[in-house]
Amino acid sequence: MYLDFFDRLKLLPAILAVCLASLPGTTCRPTARAQEPSTDPFYKPPAGFELEPPGAILRQRQVASSFLGLIADPVEAYQLVYRTTAIDGSSIAAVTTVFKPFHPMTDRFISFQTAYDSSSVTCEPSYQYQLGVVQTDLISPMEMFFIQRHILQGYVVASPDHEGPDAALDPGRLAGMVVLDGMRAVVNFQDTIGLSTRPPAIVGMGYSGGAIATGWAASLHSAYAPELNIKGWAQGGTPSNLTVGFTxxxxxxxxxxxxxxxxxxxxxxxxxxxxxxxxxxxxxxxxxxxxxxxxxxxxxxxxxxxxxxxxxxxxxxxxxxxAENILGANKQETPIAPVLIYHGTQNEVIPYSNATALVKSWWNNKASVTFIAYANHGHTSTPFLSLPDVGRFIESAFAGTVQTGCSSTMITSSLLDPDASSSELELAAAAVVNALRVASERDEDMTKRISVRRRTVINA
Known part of the structure; x- marks a missing residue:
């Protein structure tokens, strides 16, 4: 059969996945090539799942996660199918991917909502994170480097498919419930991933499309999942009004x-x-x-x-x-945990006024909101520039030391400022280096084994 260049290119990650999976010392090996959610039976909930409570785990599996589908991520990764709720109140199932560090903190985890911004199920993070998958999304795989920064600090990180089973882009209320039920699923799974504190502390975070899910989860927390021990929320580039980007x-x-x-x-x-x-x-x-x-x-x-x-x-x-999906419009849907909102003043995708309107609304409704504006920065540069501020907020949220009430700060730092984000970027870079080191060690081990076998044959 004739394959053109692009067909051959699509086969490369799958071939690499098989090669990496066969290396000795692989902690989590894919037993088969990852399947798209539309054809993978794992994503289909079992009969009668509707009778289970929100957050109940319906299926689970261990997977091989990766950087850009090509480089194996040397951490344990699990996927959970769990019961959650559709807009009309009916039962649906969603998936969250859980990353466990080698030596995790045992009393907390982070829920990271990625900005996959797509209405195709092929773009679900749970699929795109897997080793050997052709990276058609790129956003979730790129945000994997942000996730790794938290993993290297010892956090368990969960990343839900917050658009639900049919990739419903933009309905914030749906995303909020999927996020909260994903947190419930992780709590139900805490023994396997080494979380011993009951209930574990949680911080939710997301940027851009991930901020839709994060903001709505924060808004629905008190009414939908009040038992969750959520310590804070960090959201940036928030599209609080869906008329922006109506595509x-x-x-x-x-x-x-x-x-x-x-x-x-x-x-x-x-x-x-x-x-x-x-x-x-x-x-x-x-x-x-x-x-x-x-x-x-x-x-x-x-x-x-x-x-x-x-x-x-x-x-x-x-x-x-x-109108139903304007974040901050309903006083009864005000976050009860502290929130960090950050935004670039020159954001060309989500207007700065979107952020300030949301902040003022939540301030008026007595939420504790820290607002950080990055002067002269746009949608793409802000998540990098904000790394230190987001990191400090997460630490403070878990420690319970976030300042209550309202505060606003304008940051004038540049991405060229060596003190602005170097330590945080080093953490992300270290994740890639660590993955390459593990792969290199496996290669070296394989070479030694082959060499020993050759000497054995010659001596015989």
């Missing part, structure tokens, strides 16, 4: 069954054009970066895409759903 992927995500499909799908079907349908179909099967390229130089408000033009945001059903 084909967002529309497709909001139309998913676990989200608002029953109400929204008939409306979209009545206004979508043939070109618009092609855009939605593309979003349903591709990840964020491909979506951006495919949607370049087009507007969701064009009548070539949908017949209402700019009036789409005023369509009653759409307007109601978007």
């Amino acid at each position: 084909p992927a967002a529309i497709d995500g909001l139309c998913k069954p676990g989200a608002y499909g029953a109400q929204l799908q008939p409306v979209i079907d009545s206004i979508i054009t043939e070109q618009g349908r092609c855009l939605l179909d593309f979003a349903n099967s591709h990840c964020f970066l491909a979506d951006l390229l495919n949607f370049a130089n087009q507007s969701i408000f064009s009548t070539d895409v949908q017949t209402l033009g700019h009036g789409i945001l005023q369509q009653p059903t759409i307007h109601s759903i978007l």
Whole structure:
């Protein structure tokens, strides 16, 4: 069979995964090539799961995690399928990936919500994290380096597929419940991963699309999962209003069954054009970066895409759903644990005003919010510049020393400032070096074994 260059390129990670899995000393070996969530039976919940409480573990497995799908991550990694809740209150199942350091702190863990920003199930972090998977998403694999920084500090880290089983991008309430139930699942799994404190302390964090899930989990904590021992939340580049970034992927995500499909799908079907349908179909099967390229130089408000033009945001059903997902709009949904919100003043993706509006709302509702603004920084540079501040907040949250009340700080540091983030970046770099070191040691061990066998044959 003829394979073109790109077909061969797609086979490379799978071949590498098999080679790495066969090396001696591998702690966690994939027994088969990772399957996409749509075809992997692991993702399908067992019959009768609806009767289980939210956060109940339905399936579990150990997997080989990786850097960019190519380099084995030398930590224990587990995946849990757990019961959670859809927008309409029905039972659905989601997956969280749990990373355990060699010597974990036993009284706490971090829930890291990645910004995978896609309405395709192929982009779910639980799939993209696995060794041998072609990196079609890139965002979750890149954020793996941020996760490693916490692992190297001794934190157990859980990263949920917060868009749920059908990749419902943007419905914050759904993401919030999936995150909280993912935390419950980790608590239920704590003996296996070495957490001895009951209940363990938790900090949730996320940037950009991950901040949607983090912010909504913080908002729903007191009503949906008050028993969780959550010490704080760190969120940056927060899209608190979904009218910002209302894209084909967002529309497709909001139309998913676990989200608002029953109400929204008939409306979209009545206004979508043939070109618009092609855009939605593309979003349903591709990840964020491909979506951006495919949607370049087009507007969701064009009548070539949908017949209402700019009036789409005023369509009653759409307007109601978007209003329901404005973070901070409901006083009853105010975080009860301290929150760090950080944002670049020149954020070209999520306007700075999005962050300040959310901060003012939560301040007015008596939440403890620390707001840090990074002067002259945009959406991409801010998560790097914020590494030291986020790290300090997490430590303080676990220690219970976060200042209560409201505070606001404007940071004028540059990414070129050697004191700005060097120590934190060194931690992330150390994670890669450590992975390469482990791979190198395995290579050396394999070479020694081969050499011994050769000498044995010659002597014989």
